[in-house]
Each structure stands twice: as C-alpha cells, then as structure tokens.
Amino acid sequence: MKWISRVSRPVISIAALATVLFVSSLKPASGTAFAVFSAWLIAPHVGMIAGLWWLLRKGTGSASWHVIGVIVAAGGILYLADIVFGEPDAQGAIAVLMAPLLQGAALATMVPVAPWLQERLHT
Numbered sequence: 001m002k003w004i005s006r007v008s009r010p011v012i013s014i015a016a017l018a019t020v021l022f023v024s025s026l027k028p029a030s031g032t033a034f035a036v037f038s039a040w041l042i043a044p045h046v047g048m049i050a051g052l053w054w055l056l057r058k059g060t061g062s063a064s065w066h067v068i069g070v071i072v073a074a075g076g077i078l079y080l081a082d083i084v085f086g087e088p089d090a091q092g093a094i095a096v097l098m099a100p101l102l103q104g105a106a107l108a109t110m111v112p113v114a115p116w117l118q119e120r121l122h123t
Contacts, residue, residue: 008066009049015073016045022080026096041080041096044103045073064114072110076103 019041028034048069055065076099083095 004063004066008070009052011070012045012049012052012073015077016042018077019045019080022084025084037096041099044076044100044107048073048107062114062118064117068107068110068114072103072107075106076100 020038023034023038023041026037028037052066052069055062079102080096080099083092083099
C-alpha cells in the first residue's frame with residue numbers, strides 16, 4: 001500500500017501541473033484569468049490528493065482509492081489535451097470549463113466501485 005500512495009500523489013500532482021501548462025497554452029487575457037482558470041481546473045486534483053491523504057491518515061485508505069485517483073487525473077489530462085491540442089474549436093472554452101465537473105462525475109461514479117474492488121482483491 002505504501003508504494004501506491006507514494007506513486008499516486010506525485011502522478012496526480014503532475015497532472016495538476018500539466019493542467020496549469022494547458023491553461024497557459026490557451027493564453028488567458030490577464031493574470032487574474034490565468035489564476036481563476038488554473039484554480040478551477042486543478043480543484044479536482046487538489047481534492048483527490050487531500051482525500052487520499054485523509055484516508056491514509058484515517059487508516060481506511062486502500063490501493064483501489066489511489067488507482068481511482070490516478071485514473072480520474074489521467075482521464076482529465078487526456079480530455080484537456082484533446083480539447084486544447086487535438087481538436088480545438090469555438091466550443092473548446094466551454095469544454096475546458098466542464099473538465100472539473102466531468103472529473104467529479106467520474107470520481108462519483110468510481111467511488112462506489114472502490115470498496116467492492118478492494119473486497120474482490122483480498123478474497
């Protein structure tokens with residue numbers, strides 16, 4: 001369990017850094033816009049790292065929670081990369097702003113799976 005927590009948090013942090021780099025590539029109009037968009041887009045990453053840290057401190061963390069965090073972070077990066085670099089269009093700005101909501105939906109969908117998966121791994 002220790003190795004997965006040592007890997008997952010840096011991976012999620014790197015995903016947050018990549019998200020900030022994606023925001024800078026969009027060339028926001030001002031520093032305030034850059035800060036607001038960056039904060040909005042890295043909010044799921046900060047929440048996942050805080051949640052994993054809290055579960056680890058509480059003693060209820062499991063490998064499945066860390067894997068879910070990495071999957072959601074990687075999915076968010078792939079989604080943003082596709083929007084920003086793959087198929088840029090006029091609706092891309094709306095799609096970029098929807099990324100944290102979609103990551104939250106993915107996390108909410110996968111959270112019920114974590115205890116089930118952990119139970120299956122130990123039986």
